Amino acid sequence: MAGLLVEDREDEDVAGLVHGRSELEWLKHLIKCHDEEIPELEKLNAYYEGKQPLSYMHPELQRELDENVRQVVINWPRLVVDSIEERLDVEGFRYPGKAEADKELWRIWQANDLDQQSQMGHLDALAIKRSYVVIGRNDQDESTPIVTVESALDMYAEEDPRTRRLIAAVKRWCVGEGRDKEEHATLYLPNSTIWWIKDRGGEWIEDPNYPRDDHNMGELPVEILANRGRLKERHGVSELADVIPVSDAACKSATDMMISAEFHAMPRRVAFGFGEEDFVDAQGRRMSVWSRVAGRIWATAKSRKEDGVDVIQFPEANLSNFHSTLNHLAQIVASLAGLPPHFLGYSTANPASADAIRSSETRLVKRAERKQRAWGGTWERVMRKVLRIRDGEWSDDARSLETIWRDASTPTVAQSADAAVKLFTAKIVPLRPTRERLGFSQAEITRMEELDEQAAQNAMTRLAGGDVTPLFGTKPPPPEPDPDDVPEPEPVSGNAA
Structure with missing residues (x-):
């Protein structure tokens, strides 16, 4: 039925309704909800990118100084987000009862570039509340389903309040510009994925270039990476929520400090007895008000004795109060975000x-x-959904999958090695988990195990030939005699001669 309005589908009243809504109603509802939250998401994204507007300045003063003052951005929001994201690295997936990561799942992970995509998804979730993961069929390689990570700026999902599972989601994008601009959307439902395009009349129709996918999974092929989800905020809270007001204060203080450095840190001068006509440039043109304020050298033909003019100089301003304010704000950010003092530079x-x-x-x-x-x-x-799309059925073993993460702490190499070796020597931890504790990747561990197996085979080959060196090692060299232990020769008598 591609290219026709869903409202015209004959089976809409029977099969076209999902949780009380038709497919078109779901599409419009999700787009409306997404439009309502986009301004907040764009604001959070601007703070992470360091493009936030200047705060805590009077609007009239900002209008007057707009062309001459540029905001100093201290991008603590990015520091807060990056400090956490840098410690979130997925290293594999393990089935229950297995000692090592599953190679097939890791192959699919690598084939979809999820090493990079997962990092971007974690980053967006920390900064703008959430990101999404979409799983789909791969027509080019059925053994490798497609997995993509999507931004909350492009996607929105809704969950069932009873089961807490996602029941519908939409992804939106545009192609072209101006009059050639085309709006596209993908609607994800528990049993179907439908592609849409907006026609010239502004109505959504199914895209004839992409046939619908009736996968009949019974679940949405979408998962959500929500940051700091709560019972009433299950779709996440930005990690920047507590930091933004303090960051605004720091940017304002830093901007004021630079303005003070421009106009108060240098000695200020006051001129008495001068008129507007006395302030001219080298070509005799009258200077603007701002130029008179910011001027460095003033010259005039008037004299103090004859004309009664005078110029005095004020002492320069001390900017240490701004330094103290910024250090105090840095301490507040550190306490809110759980960052060490040296991360924000106020402790050296x-x-x-x-x-x-x-x-x-x-x-x-x-x-x-x-x-x-x-x-x-x-x-x-x-x-689990990747395996369902690949195999066509749910895997019972996959219900207890375990995600393997890299250690989030930063112990020294020597301490990590010492602790791991002690646990292995005491036969508390096997060799493979020991190598995982040392931070080796799954590929490196696999290579080490191949070398271990090769060394064992070489040893068995040498034993079969009668060489016992692999068991007992090489024969040590005989010890050299001690000069003190060598007996002295007996004296020879004259008769014997």
């Missing part, structure tokens, strides 16, 4: 030891581990 003292470094990062590490637990569940559901 060297940590006393590696333990002091780890202690200062305790809250930051714990925050990252909380994200790993929440988003680990999301990625596990994604991989």
Whole structure:
């Protein structure tokens, strides 16, 4: 029925309704909800990008100084987000009862460039509340379903209030510009995925270039990466919510400091007995009001004795009050975001030891581990749906998948190695988990295991030939005699001679 309005579908009253809405009604409803939240998402995105407007300045003053004052942006929002995202690295997926990561799931992960896409998804979720993961059929390679990560600026989803599962989602994009601009949308429903295009009359119709996909999964092929979800805010809260007001104050203070550096840190002068006509440039043209304020050198033919004019100079301003304000605001951001003091630069003292470094990062590490637990569940559901699309049925083993994350803390290499070796030597942890603790990737561990197996085969080959060196090692060289232990020769008598 491609190219026809869904309202004209003959089976709309029977099969075209999902949770009380037709497909077209779902599309319009989701687009309306998405339009309502886009301004807030764009505001959060602007703060992360450091493109926020100047705050805490009187509108009249801002209009007067607009052409001469440029805001100083201290981009603490990006620092807060990046400090957490840098500790969120997926390294594989493990089935229950298995000691190592599943190679097939990791192959699909790598084939979809999810090493990079997952990082971008985590970043967007931290900054603008959430991001989305979409799973779809791959017509070119049925063994490798397509997985993409989408921005909340382009996508919106709604969940069932009873089951807490997503029941509908929409993705929107535009092609072309001006009169050639085309609006496209994809509607995701539990049993179908439908592509739409807006016609010249402004009505949504099914896109004839993309046939609908009736996958009959019974679940939405979409998952949500929501940051700091709450019972009443299940779709997430931005990590910047607490930082934005303090960041605005810091940008305002830094901007004021630069204005003061321009007009008050340098000695100010006051002229008495001069008229408007005395302020001219080298060509004799009258200077503007702002030029008179910001001028560096004034020259005049008038004299103090004959004309009674006078010029005095005020002492320059001390900017240390701005420094103290910025340091205090940095401390507030550090306490709100759980960042160590040296991250924001207000503490330059060297940590006393590696333990002091780890202690200062305790809250930051714990925050990252909380994200790993929440988003680990999301990625596990994604991989379950990947297997469902690939195999055509749900996998019981995949219900207990485990996401393998890289350690979120920052221990020193020596300490990590020492702890891992001790646990392995005491036979508490096997060799493979020991290598995982040391931070080796799954590919590196697999290569190490191949080398271990090759070394074992070489040893068995040598044993079969009668060489016991692999068992007992090489024969040590004989010890050299001690000069003190060598007996002295007996003296020779004359008769014997």
